[in-house]
Amino acid sequence: MKGRQGRENLIKILFATVALFSVLILSFIVFFLFREGIPIFRVTSLEGFLLGVEWYPTSSPPSYGIWPLIVGSFAVTALASLIAVPFGILSAIYIAELAPSAIKGILKSAIELLAGLPSVVLGFFAMVVVAPWLQETFDLPTGLNILNASLILAIMAIPTISSIAEDAIYAVPREYKEASYALGATHYETIVRVVIPAALSGICTAIILGMSRAIGETMVVLMAAGGAASVPHSIFDSVRPMTASIAAEMGEAPFRSHHYHALFATGIVLFLITLAFNLVADYLSNKFKEVGSGTL
Numbered sequence: 593m594k595g596r597q598g599r600e601n602l603i604k605i606l607f608a609t610v611a612l613f614s615v616l617i618l619s620f621i622v623f624f625l626f627r628e629g630i631p632i633f634r635v636t637s638l639e640g641f642l643l644g645v646e647w648y649p650t651s652s653p654p655s656y657g658i659w660p661l662i663v664g665s666f667a668v669t670a671l672a673s674l675i676a677v678p679f680g681i682l683s684a685i686y687i688a689e690l691a692p693s694a695i696k697g698i699l700k701s702a703i704e705l706l707a708g709l710p711s712v713v714l715g716f717f718a719m720v721v722v723a724p725w726l727q728e729t730f731d732l733p734t735g736l737n738i739l740n741a742s743l744i745l746a747i748m749a750i751p752t753i754s755s756i757a758e759d760a761i762y763a764v765p766r767e768y769k770e771a772s773y774a775l776g777a778t779h780y781e782t783i784v785r786v787v788i789p790a791a792l793s794g795i796c797t798a799i800i801l802g803m804s805r806a807i808g809e810t811m812v813v814l815m816a817a818g819g820a821a822s823v824p825h826s827i828f829d830s831v832r833p834m835t836a837s838i839a840a841e842m843g844e845a846p847f848r849s850h851h852y853h854a855l856f857a858t859g860i861v862l863f864l865i866t867l868a869f870n871l872v873a874d875y876l877s878n879k880f881k882e883v884g885s886g887t888l
Contacts, residue, residue, distance in 0.1 A: 625863060629856035632656060641857065647821040647837070649851040656854045658861065660823045664831030665862075667738050667824055668817060669807040672745035676806070677799055679746070680753025684798075687754070688761040689783055707751035715815030718744045723816065732828055736818035739827045744816055745806040753802035760794020761787060793877040800873035804866055810835040834862045 632641065636656045644657015687699050722743060723735030764787050772782040788795070818830020821837065832840075838855050845851040 622863070625856060625859055629853060629858075629860045632850060632853035632857045635850055636854075641854075642861070645823060647832075649841070649845075649854055654850060656850070658834065658837075658854075658858055660821050661832055661834045661837050661858065662861065663823050664738075664817065664821075665807055665813075665833040665835070665865075667827075667831060668741045668745060668813060668833055669803055671738060671742035671827060672749060672806045673799070673803050675742065675746035676749040676753055676802055680750045680798065680802060681757055681795060683750070684754045684757035684761060684795075685783060685788070688758050689779075689787065703751045703754050706747065707755070709748075711748065711809060711811040712815075714744050714748060715812045718812065718816035726828075730828065734818060734830060736816055737828050737830050738817065738824055741813050741817040741831075741833075742827070744812045745809055748809060748812065749802040749806045752805050753798045756798035756801060757791070757795045760791040760798065763794065764790040793879070796876040797873045800869050800876065804869040804873075807833075807869070808835065808862070808866055810839045814839050834858050838862075 636644075641656055641658060642662070643659050644655060645659050646655035646657045647660055648655040683699070683703070687696050691699060718740050719736070722740050725735065726732060726737070726740055727735035768786050768790055769782050772786045777785070813833045814836040817833060817836060819832050819836065819840065820830035821832045822829075824831050838858055841851070842855050845855055
């Protein structure tokens with residue numbers, strides 16, 4: 593017994609050490625991000641940085657307004673979510689509740705394969721296939737725009753949403769469905785009135801994490817969004833999201849220059865937005881879990 597207890601304590605210590613090491617790495621990354629980004633506010637105000645509509649960090653005098661970058665990030669994320677959420681949730685419901693076993697295996701494999709596609713491949717597809725098609729179909733000056741980037745981001749977000757939502761639906765206790773059938777409900781009524789409300793916490797988490805996946809993507813928006821650092825007025829306008837701006841300009845920014853610090857400050861804003869998404873996902877997960885438990 594003493595030897596077994598010693599091994600258990602050793603395993604606990606090992607797990608605690610690994611967890612602490614992960615927290616320390618994250619803390620160092622966040623510290624470095626803020627250390628390199630904060631100095632930009634010596635030359636521009638927080639309001640001017642966040643709400644300024646001109647991003648010309650290399651002009652004379654330079655302008656460090658990232659509002660067009662923020663709007664571009666949210667524009668492509670919102671449109672991608674409008675496309676990805678219905679497809680992701682409906683595919684999860686079909687795979688978990690409706691699909692025959694043979695088709696279920698094929699669909700799960702296809703979604704997993706879709707999740708494994710490199711973002712640079714999807715970005716290249718957006719440039720050479722989707723962009724010319726959009727340009728020709730809608731008679732546009734360029735096919736590299738919000739719609740192009742959103743379509744590809746939706747393809748990337750669907751596997752995340754579908755997989756997490758499917759796990760949430762599978763986690764619904766079988767007793768709930770059997771009780772619904774016993775009361776005379778049809779399969780459709782059981783899915784709509786029992787399964788989905790019971791899995792709502794996981795579904796909401798899937799949606800928020802899918803949006804986080806979209807807003808944090810770099811390569812696709814760099815290749816497909818057009819790269820124009822201006823506030824868009826339609827889905828056919830080119831934009832430059834925050835991730836694309838950081839990726840495109842970091843290699844050319846002189847070390848510890850104002851441009852360099854501005855890009856890190858942009859990373860801070862992106863980090864805080866992603867953190868907010870995750871906090872909202874956690875809040876909704878706990879809230880709907882409590883509501884579902886009380887209702888059912």
